[in-house]
Amino acid sequence: MRIVFLIVVMLLSPLTQAEPLVIAHRGASGYLPEHTLEAYRMAIEQGADYIEPDLVVTRDNILVARHDIYLSTTTNVAEIYPERKRTLEGREDWFVHDFTLAELRQLRARQPFEGRSTEHDDRYRIPTFSEVLDLIKAVRGDRIIGVYPELKAPGLFQAAGHDVASLLLAELKVHGITSDIFIQCFEAEALRRLDNLTDLPLVMLVMPRSRDNLAEPNIPLAEIAEFADGVGAMKYLLMDKTGQSSGFVQQAKSLGLFVHAWTFRDDQLPPLINSGEEELLLFLKLGIDGFFTDFPDTGVSAVQTFSRAPER
Ligand code: G3P
Ligand code: CA
Numbered sequence: 001m002r003i004v005f006l007i008v009v010m011l012l013s014p015l016t017q018a019e020p021l022v023i024a025h026r027g028a029s030g031y032l033p034e035h036t037l038e039a040y041r042m043a044i045e046q047g048a049d050y051i052e053p054d055l056v057v058t059r060d061n062i063l064v065a066r067h068d069i070y071l072s073t074t075t076n077v078a079e080i081y082p083e084r085k086r087t088l089e090g091r092e093d094w095f096v097h098d099f100t101l102a103e104l105r106q107l108r109a110r111q112p113f114e115g116r117s118t119e120h121d122d123r124y125r126i127p128t129f130s131e132v133l134d135l136i137k138a139v140r141g142d143r144i145i146g147v148y149p150e151l152k153a154p155g156l157f158q159a160a161g162h163d164v165a166s167l168l169l170a171e172l173k174v175h176g177i178t179s180d181i182f183i184q185c186f187e188a189e190a191l192r193r194l195d196n197l198t199d200l201p202l203v204m205l206v207m208p209r210s211r212d213n214l215a216e217p218n219i220p221l222a223e224i225a226e227f228a229d230g231v232g233a234m235k236y237l238l239m240d241k242t243g244q245s246s247g248f249v250q251q252a253k254s255l256g257l258f259v260h261a262w263t264f265r266d267d268q269l270p271p272l273i274n275s276g277e278e279e280l281l282l283f284l285k286l287g288i289d290g291f292f293t294d295f296p297d298t299g300v301s302a303v304q305t306f307s308r309a310p311e312r
Pocket of ligand 2: 054130150
């Protein structure tokens with residue numbers, strides 16, 4: 001059923017294209033503090049097909065864009081709310097669902113990656129998911145921009161009384177989003193539930209089962225095909241250190257799953273690779289359908305180079 005739906009959507013969608021999708025991972029996060037409207041806007045300007053908000057929830061039940069359930073690494077929370085630190089699941093930190101949206105509005109975003117510019121730290125706010133969707137609507141001109149939300153820790157939030165899957169679907173409904181979207185998650189249970197609630201394309205995020213077995217996903221692909229339309233795969237699953245294909249992409253496609261790979265970073269290149277574009281071209285040759293990158297401009301350039309390659 002899911003496969004039939006996906007084929008129909010692909011035939012109808014303006015984003016339908018032979019070219020792999022450039023997914024702006026946390027926005028243009030290689031350049032600006034991640035998960036800010038400014039980082040998403042830059043990604044769109046650089047030509048990304050999709051922007052990727054990771055979603056967590058506030059105490060007053062509003063979805064906001066952050067990569068983690070905690071705030072210390074990507075904001076100035078320690079300076080604004082020093083007394084609100086606590087321990088959760090063994091981590092001492094400030095947790096998003098302890099704060100109301102009004103309180104989070106007082107925070108400003110910071111660059112969490114060492115070596116990247118901190119020039120824009122303490123300038124930009126944490127956006128709500130609703131604001132991200134408004135931004136997409138506002139910048140949509142001739143070009144359709146897709147959105148690729150990830151539900152972070154839905155199980156933990158459920159236990160704390162927040163149904164983030166329902167919040168996500170409600171927000172999409174309010175904004176009239178019915179296409180040019182993928183919903184992703186690391187938790188199979190949340191996706192199985194979503195599979196019963198929506199026909200929107202679902203993406204199961206996977207990583208290698210173990211360090212000794214990088215080619216095997218932590219959830220079997222055949223199981224994923226029961227409830228998801230695609231797989232968001234850590235790139236090490238796809239190719240070994242010598243550059244040989246693991247067969248992952250072919251196996252996923254034989255089950256009807258598309259493959260989006262993560263995460264490509266110009267400033268974290270594998271040994272013997274000289275540029276972000278060079279790395280991406282190796283993966284594009286494997287037949288991936290899209291990829292998450294912190295540097296959307298490099299991603300766009302790599303897809304253009306790939307599409308011109310005569311041996312494709
Ligand atoms: O969602 C794809 C990729 O972003 C998964 O990794 O940890 O950056 O959300 P993470
Ligand atoms: Ca993500």
